[in-house]
Structures are given as structure tokens and as C-alpha cells.
Amino acid sequence: MSQYQILYIEDNPENRLLVRRVLEVEGYKVIEADGGLAGLKMAEAITPDLVLMDINLPEIDGYELTSA
Numbered sequence: 729m730s731q732y733q734i735l736y737i738e739d740n741p742e743n744r745l746l747v748r749r750v751l752e753v754e755g756y757k758v759i760e761a762d763g764g765l766a767g768l769k770m771a772e773a774i775t776p777d778l779v780l781m782d783i784n785l786p787e788i789d790g791y792e793l794t795s796a
Contacts, residue, residue, distance in 0.1 A: 731757045737767030737793070739785055747780065763775035765789035768796055 734756050741762070745795045748758045759774060761767035764785040771779060783790035 732777040733757045733759060735759050735779045736773055737761045737781040739763055739782060764793045768793060
């Protein structure tokens with residue numbers, strides 16, 4: 729069984745830590761990006777199974793990022 733990859737785009741390190749811990753316990757591989765532009769690059773590079781994203785990101789908001 730392959731491990732599902734989740735890209736988590738969040739600028740708050742405490743939130744990233746909490747979500748990563750919860751998801752990894754359930755067997756998911758979590759890839760983190762600390763901003764919208766970094767998240768966009770990662771999404772293009774790895775093609776994750778799921779993207780979880782903060783809406784209020786510094787460079788580009790989550791709505792714009794989702795459209796991209």
C-alpha cells in the first residue's frame with residue numbers, strides 16, 4: 729500500500745507541527761510549505777494526493793493559490 733502525500737501550506741509553525749503530528753500518526757506523509765509561493769512550487773514538483781492550505785498567507789492568499 730502506498731503512502732498518501734499531503735501538502736500542508738501554512739505560515740504558522742505551531743499549526744504545522746500539530747497537523748503534521750496528527751496526520752503522520754494516521755499514516756500519511758506530510759510535506760510542509762511555509763508560504764503560498766513555496767507551496768505552489770512544491771505542488772507542481774510532487775503532485776500531492778491532497779493539499780491542505782491556510783487561507784491567510786503572506787505572499788498570496790489561499791484563494792488565489794487554489795486558483796493557480
